[in-house]
Structures are given as structure tokens and as C-alpha cells.
Amino acid sequence: MSEPINGEPILSGRSLSFVAGGRALVSEASLDLKPGKTTILIGPNGAGKSTLLKLVTGELKPVNGEVLLDGERLSAIPSWRLACQRAVMAQHTRLAFPFSVYEVARLGVDGVGRALSRQRREALVGECLASAGVAELAARRYQTLSGGEQQRVQFARVLCQLEAGRSVASRQTLFLDEPIASLDLCHQLALLDMARAIAARGVAVLIVLHDINLAVTYADHLVVMDRGRIVAQGAPAATLDDALLRNVFKVDLSFSRAPAAGLPFLLPQQHRPTAAA
């Protein structure tokens, strides 16, 4: 943790709105992503989490509002420079042709790491495959992997891009859209540990998650969305309460407090179906 982890936000989304088919998918959403901080975005299905992620990564252009990356409008940054400044891992990635795992991970450095030597690039790919725990799959074809393995390979690719981009841009952002959806518990924790380790290096990390307990455990900053709006954000312990659970997630559960860290957690065993949704 040698680098300063506090400082000006790397990315600022200001009053972002997005409309598709006459429906407001995101309304007036504002959030800051700070260097060294892990921000976790939670919310029920259809709350607009993925749309908001697409807005802040530049994949979608907001109808209203703007996204600033280090004070510069996102839409004004050429895509090659953007690729050095941020990496994005989507929910699912299907491949059209039988690329090997090694080749998929290498896509992360092919463009962004053009300035690096071939040896350095190959070493980088190897390191990232090892970090994501998929080095032994390197020669396998991507299509033959399980869903969880594919997700880890995509994570390795994103790591490659981030590492290669570091030689160009010092202030980086990492976006992960439900990165642990197909992973077993061990790999869920490993991936989130990695994400935090990357944040500790000064990267701003934004993760979309569904598991509230994991979100509480790993977030520095928690953002809760419901029906296109950000309904709460802040430190996890201060942001979540039973009323929010009832109103946003439609579950009648109460938080307990973990003895050690004092973090709130949920036990689904306490669940009773609510009468009104």
C-alpha cells in the first residue's frame, strides 16, 4: 500500500439518465469511484445496475448527465486510450471460434500492451492466468471449459489489460459485472480478494454483486439501486438496514452483526414470505 489510496475520484458520474424503449432504465444516478476503493453496486433484478455500469464504461451514452474520467469527458477520450485507463469484465462472454485459453487472455495485452516486448507480454499473460488460477488450462479450448472456468479466464484477460495499461496510465479503473455468478465459494472469495488487492494498488474498482453478505464484506463503498435510481450509498455498515431490505429487496429479514468486524450479515433461514411486494 505504498501508493496514496485517498484522493480525487478517478471517475465521476453526474446525474446519469438512460432511457430505452420509453422506459427510464437509469435516472439521475451520480457516483464517484476513488483510487484504492472498492465500490460495490447491489440491487434487485432490473434495478439498472448493468445499465449504469454500461454508462460509466462508455458502452452506452447517457441521455442526460455526463461521465468524467479524471476531469475529461468520457465521450471525448479515444477508445485506445480508454482501454489503457479501464478494463471491463462482462457478465457472460461467448466466443465464436475455438480460441485457446491462452489466446483469450492474450487479447487483453494485444492492443493495450503494444509498447511492450513480446517476452514481456507473454510473461504478463502467464502471470495473469496464474493469478486467476487458470494457468493449467492455458492450452485448452475456451468452449470446452465450464461456465466458472470461462469466467476466471475472462478475469485473467481483464487482469492482462489492466497490467498492460499500467505502463501507459497510472490512474486506472476496473469494472466487474457479476464476476462471481458462476463460481464456487472458494473461487468467489479468491476473485474478490484479487479485486481488493488490485484496489490496494490504487485502482478504483466497481463490482456489481448480488450476494449482500459478500458485498458488505468486500465493499469500501456500497451503492444500492432500485428501479433505476441510487437509493442509498455509503459505508456498508451505515448504508444497509432492515427497512432497506424490505423496501428494495422485498425480503423480511433482519441484519445480525458479526462479532469480529461488527459488519452486518444476513441469514436466509430467518426468511418468511412477505404478504405485500
Next chain:
Amino acid sequence: MTLAVRPTGAMSALVSFAAGQRRQAALVVAGLVLLCGLLMIMAVGQGAFSIPPGRVAEILWARLTGETALLEGRDALVVLNIRLPRVLLGALVGAALAISGALMQGLFRNPLADPGLVGVSAGSGLAAAATIVLGDRLLAGLTMKLPFAALPFGAFCGGLISTLTLYLIATRQGRTSVATMLLAGVALGALAGALTGVLAFISDDRQLRDLTFWSLGSLGGASWTKLVVIAPIVLPLLLAVPLLARGLNALMLGEAEAYHLGIPVQRIKALAIVLVALAVGASVASAGVIGFVGIVVPHLIRLAIGPDHRLLLPLSALGGATLLVAADIVARLIVAPAELPIGIVTAALGAPFFLWLLLRRADGLDV
């Protein structure tokens, strides 16, 4: 902050994996270059007036070094003015078709995509048919003066117009939907086929024969003039390979992912589409409709060296050239001294071979 502990065994395995891939690619490149060269020399020598390969090599060498003494005589004339342009045209058309197929498959993220499928060839075909059947009536002056130029020019325009139409249909707010383009291409191809049918229906016997032969493809009538016209249209496609390969690789992950990786997706798509239209238009114009090269060759190359476009695109070009030169040899050999339309040869050999490949691989082609 290091990322994690890295097992050194796995690392060295990775490095040797990458090196192994490069070695295999180098072998395939060397093999194809050798094969293509040998076939070309064979193709130049073989025909109604047969010239031994040694003599062919001698004449070509003499031409390159400027030794005019050897260039007298009938065999030198046949080699340099008749056979060589034909073989070069075959190689160029084969390269253009195969690389267009590989580009389209990458662009559409679909292993079945082919210039034939998205209606580019059909558009060219329709325009060519119109030139053959209606040309005498509408363009009497032009076809009388330039009988050679009207047909290729028509075919070329047809290919370009059909591609532009497709592109306009599939582009909304600056984004091109490849799915829409594929579907629209099938529809447009059917429409062009129907209109070509109407033209065949109203044509007289001579025109019908012209039409049939042209739609089966032929390298006959190759000349240096024709080569000089076609080459500048096809060569940009070959030169653009380094610009397109990395973008197409990233596109395999999807358009959003490619954008996140820093690829100017829209520009890559537009460039690829224009280049394919140019190259297919030019090859259909100069050699008629030759099927199956665009789909068989890229698949074969993928089986040999994998789907990385940086190798796939140039090797497809080389493979396409080799295949078409070989097919031309067969076309001229099988019914000598006459010749079979080359499109029949590529389809008759290509299709069963392709089916055999599909059957041999238990998991298909991984699509």
C-alpha cells in the same frame, strides 16, 4: 504488490505452448508457400500445349533476369502471354475470395458467413446477368466498343451496390447490426437470385449459354490487361490485413468487449465491409462466380493453426490462391483439351471435403 504466487512449472509450460504454436504456424506457412509455388509452375506448364516444369522455370527465370535469347519461340509465348496471366489471376481471385470469407466470418462471428451468403456475390451475379442479357439492347454502343469491360464493370458495381444497400439497412444511429446484415443479406441474395432467374427466362439461347458458363466461373480469358485492372482492387485487401486482424480477434469476444479493449469497432466493421465488397466484386467480375473457396479455406486454416486472425487472414489468402490454382489444373486436365468451369471443380471437390472434415471431427468445428 505482486499479483500472486506463480508456479514456475506452469509458466514454462505456457512459454513452450506459445513457442509451439509459432513453430506450427511457421511450418504451415512454409508448406503452403512451397505448395503454391510448385502448383503455379505446374499450372503454367500444363494444358493443351504441354511444357515441362523445368522449361517453365527456365522461361520465368529468363524473363526476370531479362535474358531475351530464351524468350523467343512458341513455348515462351504461351507461358508468358497466356498461361502466366491465367495462373496469376487464379491465385489473386482465390486469395481474394478466401480472405473475404475469413473476414466475413470474423465480422459476423459466424463460421458460415461467406460473401456468397450475404448477397454480395448474388448482387454481382445479377448485375452481370443484366449486362449479358440486356446489354445488347440498352448499352449497345458500349458493349460493341468494349465487350470485355462491360461485364466485369457491371459485376463490380452490382457487388458494391448490394453491399452498400445491406450496410444502410443494417446501420442505425451509426451502429451496424451484424445480425440484421446477415438476415438482410439472405433476403437480398434471394431477391437477386429471382431477378437473375427472370433474366435467364427472357434471354435467348446464346445469352443463356453465356450466363450459365459465367455463373459457373472460369479463368479463361485472363490477360495482363485484366490483371492490371483487378490487382489494384484486390491488393488493398491483402495490405489491410495487419490493420484488421487485431480488431477482428477482439471482436470474437463481442462488440462491447472489443470496444472495451480499445478497438474502434465501427471503423473496423466499415473497413472490412468495403474491402470485401471491392475484392468480391473484382473477383466475380474477372472470373465469374466461384463458390466454396471463401468457406472451405478459412476453416482448413483454422484447423491447422487456430483462429488467430493475424495468421488466419494471410494464410487464408495463400490457401485460397493454392486451392484455385490447383482447381484450375484439374479443370483443364479432366476434360482436356476442353476445360470444365472452375466453379464446378471447387464445389465438387470442396463440398465433400468439407463434409468429411465435419464428420471426422467428433465435436464439429466448435461453433
